[in-house]
Amino acid sequence: MYKISLRGLSKELIDKNKIMSKQITSKNTENSNEFYTVLPVFKKGIADVGSKIYNNPTLEDLENEIWVDALGFDGVYEVSNLGRIKSLGRWVSNGKSERWIKEKIRKQVLVSDGRLTCPLKGVSINVSAIIFLSFNSDTPYNPKKQCVMHINKIKDDNRLCNLKIESISKSHKINYKKNLLPHLEKNNKKARNEYLKLTHKICTKCNENKTIINFEYGRNKCKSCRKIEKKESYLKRKIKPQQ
Numbered sequence: 517m518y519k520i521s522l523r524g525l526s527k528e529l530i531d532k533n534k535i536m537s538k539q540i541t542s543k544n545t546e547n548s549n550e551f552y553t554v555l556p557v558f559k560k561g562i563a564d565v566g567s568k569i570y571n572n573p574t575l576e577d578l579e580n581e582i583w584v585d586a587l588g589f590d591g592v593y594e595v596s597n598l599g600r601i602k603s604l605g606r607w608v609s610n611g612k613s614e615r616w617i618k619e620k621i622r623k624q625v626l627v628s629d630g631r632l633t634c635p636l637k638g639v640s641i642n643v644s645a646i647i648f649l650s651f652n653s654d655t656p657y658n659p660k661k662q663c664v665m666h667i668n669k670i671k672d673d674n675r676l677c678n679l680k681i682e683s684i685s686k687s688h689k690i691n692y693k694k695n696l697l698p699h700l701e702k703n704n705k706k707a708r709n710e711y712l713k714l715t716h717k718i719c720t721k722c723n724e725n726k727t728i729i730n731f732e733y734g735r736n737k738c739k740s741c742r743k744i745e746k747k748e749s750y751l752k753r754k755i756k757p758q759q
């Protein structure tokens with residue numbers, strides 16, 4: 517949806533831009549910066565300047581590009597504020613001999629949900645996260661509760677200025693409002709239908725197998741157990757202030 521390749525655009529649009537795209541391809545190797553500033557013409561409003569920069573193989577710094585060590589990969593990989601990842605020139609040993617590996621821009625892979633990943637030392641890394649965290653290594657980050665969000669919602673635009681840390685729940689809310697999670701809605705419906713088929717459930721508190729009428733929707737503790745718990749917590753709250 518947010519890719520700005522020729523794929524997915526109408527034929528008419530492609531024809532209109534055919535001459536232009538030819539110019540772009542020839543320019544691509546010489547002046548890659550220009551390549552990206554021209555591309556958004558294809559479909560206004562979707563692509564922002566900066567998307568696709570990650571594919572630029574030139575070893576020269578692009579305009580306003582800043583490189584820092586990739587978090588956890590010091591001396592091996594660097595990431596840039598424009599979303600590129602580079603492996604540094606270095607000696608690599610296989611135990612018997614050493615060989616020199618040239619500096620190289622790493623290829624990033626678009627996964628099915630539209631995000632970019634990159635295999636670093638055999639581990640597939642979420643590019644947006646490693647870029648943000650490499651530049652903000654002092655920022656506390658809890659991957660269980662937080663995620664690195666794309667501000668403009670273009671998932672392959674990993675420029676630093678487009679990234680921020682957000683709680684997963686808030687990010688989900690934003691995506692839901694913008695209707696960016698159709699697959700989740702489908703899954704939720706499916707889960708709900710599965711749940712409604714249940715006739716019995718085992719309460720996680722009293723371990724009794726009870727009919728589904730004894731549970732509120734989605735709850736794993738039975739109604740009577742929840743009642744007891746609510747009462748207990750109420751009493752706790754009531755007693756505490758007096759202490």
Ligand SMILES: [Zn+2]
Binds near residue numbers: 720724739741
């Ligand atoms: Zn129970």
